[in-house]
Amino acid sequence: xxxxxxxxxxxxxxxxxxxxxxxxxxxxxxxxxxxxxxxxxxxxxxxxxxxxxxxxxxxxxxxxxxxxxxxxxxxxxxxxxxxxxxxxxxxxxxxxxxxxxxxxxxxxxxxxxxxxxxxxxxxxxxxxxxxxxxxxxxxxxxxxxxxxxxxxxxxxxxxxxxxxxxxxxxxxxxxxxxxxxxxxxxxxxxxxxxxxxxxxxxxxxxxxxxxxxxxxxxxxxxxxxxxxxxxxxxxxxxxxxxxxxxxxxxxxxxxxxxxxxxxxxxxxxxxxxxxxxxxxxxxxxxxxxxxxxxxxxxxxxxxxxxxxxxxxxxxxxxxxxxxxxxxxxxxxxxxxxxxxxxxxxxxxxxxxxxxxxxxxxxxxxxxxxxxxxxxxxxxxxxxxxxxxxxxxxxxxxxxxxxxxxxxxxxxxxxxxxxxxxxxxxxxxxxxxxxxxxxxxxxxxxxxxxxxxxxx
Ligand SMILES: [Cu+2]
Numbered sequence: 001x002x003x004x005x006x007x008x009x010x011x012x013x014x015x016x017x018x019x020x021x022x023x024x025x026x027x028x029x030x031x032x033x034x035x036x037x038x039x040x041x042x043x044x045x046x047x048x049x050x051x052x053x054x055x056x057x058x059x060x061x062x063x064x065x066x067x068x069x070x071x072x073x074x075x076x077x078x079x080x081x082x083x084x085x086x087x088x089x090x091x092x093x094x095x096x097x098x099x100x101x102x103x104x105x106x107x108x109x110x111x112x113x114x115x116x117x118x119x120x121x122x123x124x125x126x127x128x129x130x131x132x133x134x135x136x137x138x139x140x141x142x143x144x145x146x147x148x149x150x151x152x153x154x155x156x157x158x159x160x161x162x163x164x165x166x167x168x169x170x171x172x173x174x175x176x177x178x179x180x181x182x183x184x185x186x187x188x189x190x191x192x193x194x195x196x197x198x199x200x201x202x203x204x205x206x207x208x209x210x211x212x213x214x215x216x217x218x219x220x221x222x223x224x225x226x227x228x229x230x231x232x233x234x235x236x237x238x239x240x241x242x243x244x245x246x247x248x249x250x251x252x253x254x255x256x257x258x259x260x261x262x263x264x265x266x267x268x269x270x271x272x273x274x275x276x277x278x279x280x281x282x283x284x285x286x287x288x289x290x291x292x293x294x295x296x297x298x299x300x301x302x303x304x305x306x307x308x309x310x311x312x313x314x315x316x317x318x319x320x321x322x323x324x325x326x327x328x329x330x331x332x333x334x335x336x337x338x339x340x341x342x343x344x345x346x347x348x349x350x351x352x353x354x355x356x357x358x359x360x361x362x363x364x365x366x367x368x369x370x371x372x373x374x375x376x377x378x379x380x381x382x383x384x385x386x387x388x389x390x391x392x393x394x395x396x397x398x399x400x401x402x403x404x405x406x407x408x409x410x411x412x413x414x415x416x417x418x419x420x421x422x423x424x425x426x427x428x429x430x431x432x433x434x435x436x437x438x439x440x441x442x443x444x445x446x447x448x449x450x451x452x453x454x455x
Contacts, residue, residue, distance in 0.1 A: 303348030332436025
């Protein structure tokens with residue numbers, strides 16, 4: 001076939017010269033077109049394959065709990081229905097095109113029979129999609145009710161031989177850029193609390209039995225109710241393997257829930273853009289079996305597990321004495337009191353400073369993670385840095401880098417109270433502080449440390 005010259009498109013480099021000769025870009029058009037198709041195909045395929053990972057942290061296709069499974073089932077059905085609709089439409093369109101195509105040589109006036117209006121067809125293509133839409137809407141609403149319906153279920157936790165009846169419930173607070181988890185074993189009455197009428201409820205949450213950050217520890221096989229809120233801007237809490245997203249809105253407390261079938265380590269990510277370090281606002285949910293969960297609760301409900309000597313050292317500091325010959329970690333404890341008390345509560349180390357009457361110290365209190373059990377977490381600073389190396393030793397490098405200049409390893413806006421400021425610590429002070437931080441909490445089990453490394 002010869003190409004008609006009037007099909008040249010804008011941009012083809014064609015110039016007509018005097019002698020009726022065409023000077024065209026020397027590459028033949030079909031070669032250029034093939035090249036373009038090849039490049040587009042390659043880029044497209046690369047992008048598509050980039051979405052496939054064997055063991056992706058935030059995989060939504062492998063639910064590990066009933067709520068995520070509810071969502072997964074629903075989206076599977078929706079996908080199948082869309083596929084069927086897609087193939088019916090494409091099939092019909094292709095069928096019509098094939099049936100009516102011009103066969104053989106085209107001659108002037110060679111039209112197929114022209115029709116106008118077809119009641120049956122019109123009713124069918126209005127009614128069928130409407131029925132389908134209604135069915136999808138009905139299943140959507142059923143799914144939403146399912147997800148928003150929480151059972152009331154008591155869970156018994158035995159701590160030191162004493163049994164607590166806990167209706168598993170965790171208050172989740174979003175901060176720029178980390179998550180806080182608060183446990184109230186005597187229950188937390190959301191409505192009564194909201195009735196107190198605080199402009200920013202997240203700043204007035206009652207004292208909790210356990211406060212942790214970055215990692216929410218739950219018993220496996222148990223539905224956990226969540227109350228999700230934020231202290232600053234809108235965030236969104238999302239543990240894909242366990243449930244969908246729930247926005248954390250300042251001024252509101254939104255109910256949510258999740259449950260893990262089995263003990264395990266489940267990754268999450270803040271999923272509402274919340275500023276500079278939004279991408280580095282991660283979290284993990286760690287489900288433990290009943291015995292491990294009870295042990296965790298027992299650890300978390302006691303003060304920082306200092307050795308007798310270190311505790312005596314702190315007691316001396318609290319009494320205003322200046323003990324002689326401190327160890328490295330003891331110098332660190334001293335620094336924790338003097339440098340970090342403005343923002344971090346460390347029970348058993350600086351709670352006396354926090355509760356002092358007449359100090360302004362509580363102004364920023366609650367806006368920074370509670371460090372009492374820091375070393376019991378396997379990640380820190382918004383779930384992004386491993387607290388331990390793969391071999392189980394303390395990740396001193398990461399902790400040192402954090403103390404040396406937090407913004408250098410996780411972008412922040414500390415002047416505006418978003419993130420931890422650079423405190424201008426000396427290398428010696430940093431060493432002392434890391435030695436002290438290592439004392440704060442029981443090291444998690446090795447499987448938890450191992451799971452903290454995504455690959
Ligand atoms: Cu966020």
